[in-house]
Amino acid sequence: MSSTTRQTLVMLRANLLGLPHRLAISVSMALSVALVVAVLTGFLAMAKGFEQALKGAGSPGVAVILGGGTNQETGSEISPDAIRAIEAMRDDLGVVRDAAGNLVSSREIVVPVDLRLAGDGTGRTLALRGMDTSGPSLRDGVRLSAGRLFRQGSREIVVGDRLAGEFPGFRVGDKVRLGVIDWTVAGHFSTGGSAFESEIWADLDAVRTGFDRQGQVQSLRLRLDSPTSIAPLKGALSAVTGTPLLAIAEADLYAAQSGRTADLIRLFGWPIALLMSVGATAGALNTMMSSVSDRTVEIATVRTLGFGRLAAFAATLAEALLLSLVGAAIGIATSWAAFNGWQASTIGANNAHMAFQLSVTADVMATAGLLGLAIGAIGGALPAFAAARLPLTAALRARR
Amino acid sequence: MTENLNHQPYIDLKGIRKGYRIGKESIPIFSGLDLTIARSDFVAVMGPSGSGKSTLLNMLAGIDSPDGGQLRIGSNRLDQMGESARSSWRAHNMGIVFQFYNLLPMLTAAENVELPLLLKPLSARQRRVRVEAVLDLVGLAGRGRQYPALMSGGQQQRVGIARAIVADPALLLCDEPTGDLDRTSADEVLAMLAFLNRDLGKTIVMVTHDPHAARQARRTLHLDKGQFSEQRSAA
Ligand SMILES: Nc1ncnc2c1ncn2[C@@H]1O[C@H](COP(=O)(O)OP(=O)(O)OP(=O)(O)O)[C@@H](O)[C@H]1O
Ligand SMILES: [Mg+2]
Numbered sequence: 001m002s003s004t005t006r007q008t009l010v011m012l013r014a015n016l017l018g019l020p021h022r023l024a025i026s027v028s029m030a031l032s033v034a035l036v037v038a039v040l041t042g043f044l045a046m047a048k049g050f051e052q053a054l055k056g057a058g059s060p061g062v063a064v065i066l067g068g069g070t071n072q073e074t075g076s077e078i079s080p081d082a083i084r085a086i087e088a089m090r091d092d093l094g095v096v097r098d099a100a101g102n103l104v105s106s107r108e109i110v111v112p113v114d115l116r117l118a119g120d121g122t123g124r125t126l127a128l129r130g131m132d133t134s135g136p137s138l139r140d141g142v143r144l145s146a147g148r149l150f151r152q153g154s155r156e157i158v159v160g161d162r163l164a165g166e167f168p169g170f171r172v173g174d175k176v177r178l179g180v181i182d183w184t185v186a187g188h189f190s191t192g193g194s195a196f197e198s199e200i201w202a203d204l205d206a207v208r209t210g211f212d213r214q215g216q217v218q219s220l221r222l223r224l225d226s227p228t229s230i231a232p233l234k235g236a237l238s239a240v241t242g243t244p245l246l247a248i249a250e251a252d253l254y255a256a257q258s259g260r261t262a263d264l265i266r267l268f269g270w271p272i273a274l275l276m277s278v279g280a281t282a283g284a285l286n287t288m289m290s291s292v293s294d295r296t297v298e299i300a301t302v303r304t305l306g307f308g309r310l311a312a313f314a315a316t317l318a319e320a321l322l323l324s325l326v327g328a329a330i331g332i333a334t335s336w337a338a339f340n341g342w343q344a345s346t347i348g349a350n351n352a353h354m355a356f357q358l359s360v361t362a363d364v365m366a367t368a369g370l371l372g373l374a375i376g377a378i379g380g381a382l383p384a385f386a387a388a389r390l391p392l393t394a395a396l397r398a399r400r
Numbered sequence: 401m402t403e404n405l406n407h408q409p410y411i412d413l414k415g416i417r418k419g420y421r422i423g424k425e426s427i428p429i430f431s432g433l434d435l436t437i438a439r440s441d442f443v444a445v446m447g448p449s450g451s452g453k454s455t456l457l458n459m460l461a462g463i464d465s466p467d468g469g470q471l472r473i474g475s476n477r478l479d480q481m482g483e484s485a486r487s488s489w490r491a492h493n494m495g496i497v498f499q500f501y502n503l504l505p506m507l508t509a510a511e512n513v514e515l516p517l518l519l520k521p522l523s524a525r526q527r528r529v530r531v532e533a534v535l536d537l538v539g540l541a542g543r544g545r546q547y548p549a550l551m552s553g554g555q556q557q558r559v560g561i562a563r564a565i566v567a568d569p570a571l572l573l574c575d576e577p578t579g580d581l582d583r584t585s586a587d588e589v590l591a592m593l594a595f596l597n598r599d600l601g602k603t604i605v606m607v608t609h610d611p612h613a614a615r616q617a618r619r620t621l622h623l624d625k626g627q628f629s630e631q632r633s634a635a
């Protein structure tokens with residue numbers, strides 16, 4: 001161990017043993033760091049959870065065709081002519097066909113529906129997706145967790161597990177009024193926690209009839225032969241006249257949406273956390289200045305004995321870093337306990353309610369923790385510098 | 401009696417100038433101070449309050465530097481050294497005893513005494529042996545684990561002396577070491593300094609207000625208006 005390290009350690013030890021004399025101000029420093037770290041952890045966990053929910057939703061092996069020049073389902077429209085044209089294509093499009101050579105596809109439409117909650121008059125906007133019977137099979141990782149799928153042409157719905165868990169009126173066999181029609185809950189499905197679990201699925205024609213959308217199709221889903229083979233499909237679509245058509249991998253569709261929203265959450269969270277950091281840094285500066293001023297005679301004494309400036313600097317900075325480390329640990333621990341797995345909801349895809357879980361991951365904790373340490377480092381630097389530059393004779397006279 | 405044998409005084413101050421600036425005004429304390437001290441001498445410095453005794457001692461300790469003139473101790477020109485060189489010079493050549501002991505309250509007596517040894521390439525075991533030896537020397541054997549706050553003033557000052565000599569420096573500087581002690585404790589401390597000078601050959605410079613304390617020294621210097629007048633003790 002080098003001499004400077006030994007000097008630093010013994011000074012740090014004396015600092016820490018002296019902490020009880022500066023308890024209130026030291027605790028307040030740690031707690032303000034904890035608060036900043038907890039707030040940032042909360043926002044980052046929200047963004048992360050949102051990303052995870054939507055990331056799971058999209059499969060790279062499924063192509064979504066959109067029409068009308070938009071790159072999301074909302075506002076997309078594919079005309080019956082275009083659908084006929086696509087179905088008539090006999091070239092190799094790189095997509096899965098059935099034994100008869102017909103495309104395995106699902107025409108889909110998403111309708112926002114208001115669910116009246118029992119008791120109070122409030123409502124929630126949910127996404128009701130009408131689809132062909134092949135629709136569920138065109139999603140990866142779908143599993144029926146209760147009951148059965150909807151029957152073609154019938155007024156039956158299957159409800160995502162997350163919605164079913166959130167609203168008591170979605171038990172299998174229950175009747176639910178959506179729009180002007182009563183629907184029967186035929187089953188529940190799970191998609192491993194992804195955004196689809198916030199949707200309600202039903203037969204395409206039943207939805208179109210129930211909401212007066214006859215003949216409308218927003219998107220067409222196809223299964224790709226392989227995730228890399230979307231190019232032939234794109235090429236074939238450009239030959240279709242009439243409305244402009246776009247083919248996009250389902251994964252990309254949701255990634256684009258999750259990216260926007262997650263960025264928005266971060267864009268909101270970071271400035272708040274940074275603004276609070278400014279206050280916490282000022283607090284840290286104040287705490288450490290008072291620590292140095294309490295230890296003026298001690299520092300001057302050991303410096304007179306021959307201790308180096310570097311040791312005085314390092315011991316003070318180390319005290320600041322330790323206090324902020326304790327604060328960061330408290331902040332991470334409490335936000336993990338409070339937020340991790342917490343249900344949150346937001347307006348997700350298709351302007352409908354989407355539920356997801358806050359996710360306090362390792363990189364969320366590391367990022368927030370580093371901000372906490374930065375507060376200690378920045379707040380401690382100036383006092384550490386003051387400790388190193390302490391004028392010895394004046395400090396020793398101060399005792400008298 | 402200690403005319404130095406190698407014609408080279410241990411401490412040599414030539415034409416030392418030193419002043420303090422208060423606002424725009426510079427108040428001179430020394431303007432051309434000369435002083436030589438032989439190796440193994442024991443010098444008491446007396447003088448009225450504000451005459452510059454502590455300022456002189458601080459310059460000898462290497463924690464204050466003269467504005468002009470030469471300050472040599474042994475083979476080192478302290479006036480020409482930078483802060484880090486003086487810091488390392490202090491660690492290896494000088495021990496200091498303060499009027500108010502300046503012990504670190506959070507550390508035990510032994511840990512306080514150990515501080516200067518942390519600057520030396522010694523193992524923890526070697527340090528412990530040295531600390532125990534000096535605590536024994538100052539009459540505090542077995543008190544190493546005690547905290548300063550639980551000790552009397554005289555005991556605390558003996559811890560201070562132990563800390564000053566543990567690294568075996570040639571020079572011992574004391575600024576009113578008995579200023580805060582009762583007569584009995586003061587006598588113990590003075591006897592200890594006399595022993596360190598006589599039996600261990602330490603060069604000692606001691607600032608004091610107390611003529612009784614000054615009588616323990618071999619030489620007494622009176623500092624007034626920035627100059628010395630000397631008077632030799634009978635001791
Ligand atoms: N850091 C400083 N800033 C301004 N003036 C100082 C400073 N240190 C000492 N002085 C002044 O220099 C003069 C000498 O001070 P010094 O402490 O050396 O005196 P002293 O002889 O030790 O006095 P005392 O017997 O009271 O301890 C005093 O007038 C003092 O006010
Ligand atoms: Mg003085």
